Amino acid sequence: MTDLSPIQVIVNGRVRAVRVTPHHTLLEFLRDDLGLTGSKECCLVGECGACTVLLDGRSVDSCLVLAVEADGGEVTTVEGIAAEGRLTLVQQAFLDHGAAQCGFCIPGQIVSAHALLAANAHPTRADVEEGLAGNLCRCAGYEQIIEAVLAAAGRYAAASADHGTAARARAAGSPDPAVRLDPAATPDARLAPQ
Ligand code: FES
Ligand code: FES
Numbered sequence: 001m002t003d004l005s006p007i008q009v010i011v012n013g014r015v016r017a018v019r020v021t022p023h024h025t026l027l028e029f030l031r032d033d034l035g036l037t038g039s040k041e042c043c044l045v046g047e048c049g050a051c052t053v054l055l056d057g058r059s060v061d062s063c064l065v066l067a068v069e070a071d072g073g074e075v076t077t078v079e080g081i082a083a084e085g086r087l088t089l090v091q092q093a094f095l096d097h098g099a100a101q102c103g104f105c106i107p108g109q110i111v112s113a114h115a116l117l118a119a120n121a122h123p124t125r126a127d128v129e130e131g132l133a134g135n136l137c138r139c140a141g142y143e144q145i146i147e148a149v150l151a152a153a154g155r156y157a158a159a160s161a162d163h164g165t166a167a168r169a170r171a172a173g174s175p176d177p178a179v180r181l182d183p184a185a186t187p188d189a190r191l192a193p194q
Contacts, residue, residue: 007071011036012080020067027051027062029070030077038078038107049135052108053077059115061134078107081114089159090114093152094145101139109135113149121160123153 004019011034018033027044030036030053040050044063051062054076082088087095090113100106109132116123116131123131128149137145 005068005071007068009067009070009072010074012076022066022068024067025063026053026055026060026065026067026070026075029067030062030075036077036079040104040107042104047136048105049108049112049132050105052111052135054111054115057115057118059112076111078110081110088114088152089155090117090149090152093148093155097144097148097151099141099144099148101137101141105135105137105139109137109145113152116149117153117156121153121156123150125150 002021004021006017006019007029008015008017009029010016011030016034018029020029020033027039027041030039031041039053039062041063042048042050044051046061046064049061052059053062054060055062055065055070056073082091090110094100094106094110099109112132112135113128116128120127120131125146128146132145132149
């Protein structure tokens with residue numbers, strides 16, 4: 001009988017404790033044990049990016065990470081990206097640009113896009129191409145996906161500028177609601193570009 005190892009992982013802000021076999025992958029833990037099927041199972045060899053999640057803030061192919069390696073860590077899946085059920089600016093931009101065709105690759109693309117923008121708030125087109133290079137799209141919707149990520153970067157920059165204006169207005173004692181930041185613009189501060 002295979003030994004089971006206890007692990008404890010914070011997944012989308014919630015502590016999860018289970019016992020897993022040594023060869024159980026993070027992807028299996030998320031999909032099979034937790035029922036979080038947004039991370040897709042596809043190549044299982046780290047080539048397609050469909051299983052991308054954030055592990056301690058870094059994007060990883062969850063099919064290549066053992067569940068025991070995530071013990072003590074913090075994982076964000078695509079289900080945890082949209083805090084309180086509100087779409088992030090990245091997700092909204094994907095919708096606005098028709099970036100999802102069959103949709104199979106989209107969870108991984110969304111997670112990678114958030115990781116990219118968290119690291120680089122003002123990416124060039126080349127930066128986006130490089131940042132999403134590990135996420136394959138069999139529908140070949142790359143152009144719309146790149147446009148969506150660039151648009152999201154612009155929207156985050158605009159929201160950030162509004163936030164700065166609102167902060168300065170508050171410091172000056174202005175209650176003008178017109179300069180307040182829309183709280184829906186950056187629903188999860190951990191995932192918004194800094
Ligand atoms: S399923 Fe993990 S990279 Fe393809
Ligand atoms: S939208 Fe179909 S695989 Fe990307």
